[in-house]
Amino acid sequence: MxxxxxxxxxxxxxxxxxxxxxxxxxxxxxxxxxxxxxxxxxxxxxxxxxxxxxxxxxxxxxxxxxxxxxxxxxxxxxxxxxxxxxxxxxxxxxxxxxxxxxxxxxxxxxxxxxxxxxxxxxxxxxxxxxxxxxxxxxxFAIEISSRVLNIGGKTTEKETRKAIDTAKSKGDSLGGVFELVIKGVPCGLGSYVQFDRRLNARLSYALMSIPGIKAIEFGLGFGYGYKSGSQAHDVIGYSKGKGYYRKTNNAGGIEGGISNGEDIVIRCCMKPIATLAKPLA
The missing domain is CATH 3.60.150.10 (Chorismate synthase AroC)
Known part of the structure; x- marks a missing residue:
């Protein structure tokens, strides 16, 4: 380890x-x-x-x-x-x-x-x-990539730059959301046997330790709270070439604390930095 x-x-x-x-x-x-x-x-x-x-x-x-x-x-x-x-x-x-x-x-x-x-x-x-x-x-042919999804609620480069400039001119700061995608992860990493061996728990522990991270979700994440089971869960498929696979990836590549062979998809929310030009009243 x-x-x-x-x-x-x-x-x-x-x-x-x-x-x-x-x-x-x-x-x-x-x-x-x-x-x-x-x-x-x-x-x-x-x-x-x-x-x-x-x-x-x-x-x-x-x-x-x-x-x-x-x-x-x-x-x-x-x-x-x-x-x-x-x-x-x-x-x-x-x-x-x-x-x-x-x-x-x-x-x-x-x-x-x-x-x-x-x-x-x-x-x-x-x-x-x-x-x-x-x-x-x-x-092991496992690759990790990341991207910024939004800054201050803005999603395009032009919008985010403008939002950053506006916040800076006011002595303020902005939060945002980024996404991680881990490709090539085999089925079977992690375990449901003990709480501290669950892969999503281990990843959450590492990511939440980054200063400023306040929320994390896997796959559909908080969206599960707005779906029924029939809408949310990933249908299992099988083919000789691929073996078992999921037809969607709402689980974000982890089920029961174990990688299921799909891409692991994680999103984290970072709060605005605490250093402000104007003190809070």
Missing amino acids: LRYLTAGESHGEALMAILEGLPGGLRVDKEKIDRDLARRQAGYGRGERMRLESDKAEIVCGLYKGKTIASPVGILIRNKDFSLDTQAQILNPRPGHADLAGILKYGFEGARPVLERASARSTAAVVAVGAIGKIFLAE
């Missing part, structure tokens, strides 16, 4: 990740990791920090001649802005952020120690880990 840990603060010297559980002999292409890190920083409306940093992964352990050796892989991403000790204390916690809850939980004098760790900047380390995960999955 793969597992990882990350460390580092938004304005610290570096972000770090340790990925454990990879078999030996997997060739890790650092260019693929850096490509995903660059993709994380792209997109219209990104903040100043995204333009400042140019993330590159340094693999500091766990490889021999570019291949894994079954020991933990250590990844380092250096921050250009590592001004943590000179950053001012924050005494006005932001609604929608971990600021106040973190202050009260850990007894800090202000929000600076909280926001440095509870920051979207931490996702750079997770992206690097995920990029290696995609390299591993490619060995």
